[in-house]
Amino acid sequence: MANHKSALKRIKQNKKKYERNKHIRSTLRTYIKFVREAVAGKDPAAAQQALAAAIPVIDSAATKGVIHRSNASRNVSRLTKLVNTLG
Template sequence: MPNTKSAKKRLRQNLVRRARNRMVKRTVRTHIRKVREAVAAGNIEEAESLFRVAVKKMDQAAAKGVFHKNAISRRKSRLSALIKKAKQTPAEE
């Protein structure tokens, strides 16, 4: 447990920030999962609209420092590639 006044304040701040960061991470993961589920179900149009929302949430999380910008860039790239691959698959059959 913290002993000094400043350490107690830092503990309070850390708890609030941790809760906020966990909420943001959970939101990002949920949006990514929704995009993946839409692609798996074959709903490409829905996946694209969900992807736009997910990208917005990911960019906001990167701006807040919850995720590293390169990690967000990698996730966006992989989701985009997944959607692109799903688009091309029905056309080839």
């Protein structure tokens, strides 16, 4: 265990950041899963609705630094292409 006051503070900060990022990443994966399940169910309306809900979550995760902006862009692009395959 750390002995310096600054090291103890850093441990607390890291834990707080880890919990926040974990929540955001988990939520992100859930929304992506909703889009993929709607596409697998061959329901264009549900897939479009799920995509519309997922895009802000993906952008928010990128803005907060949980994922890289290129990763966010790639996710949005791939999900959009996937939804568009339903016609």
